[in-house]
Amino acid sequence: MKEESDFSNKKVLLVEDNEMNIRLFSFLLKRVKINFDTAIDGEIALELFRNNHYDLILTDINIPNIKGDEMTKIIRKDKDSTKSKVPIVALTASILVSETELYLAAGINQVLIKPFTEPQFKEVLEHFLQ
Secondary structure (H helix, E strand, C coil), X not given: CCXXXXXXXXXXXXXXXXXXXXXXXXXXXXXXXXXXXXXXXXXXXXHHXXXXXXXXXXXXXXXXXXXXXXXXXXXXXXXXXXXXXXXXXXXXCCCCHHHHHXXXXXXXXXXEECCCXXXXXXXXXXXXXX
16 A cells, blocks of 8 residues: 555444454454454344444355344345445355355445455555545
């Protein structure tokens, strides 16, 4: 990253159950000054979603209790139309086109394939948060 972006006025919900991935995403989000909450499963994520306003949700697909695509379907049906439209980016190691199509059909805005580069991650943040 050449110039560090400043997203200090933005808030992100990170939904990830892998400790190493949580550390990596935390590092990347802190570098661009994003305020964020972390949920280790879909139930916790939905609870946080209901009680907060987020500018972006970053979610692994294979999380415990409620999978990322199912969580997205629930969010898209929220009675608060502003909250239900929050951008959601899926973070997944799956590169199957059929799965990607299912995620997009569930209401996910973009799929970011792991592993990704820091510039790719920053590009996603800039796309949805600027």
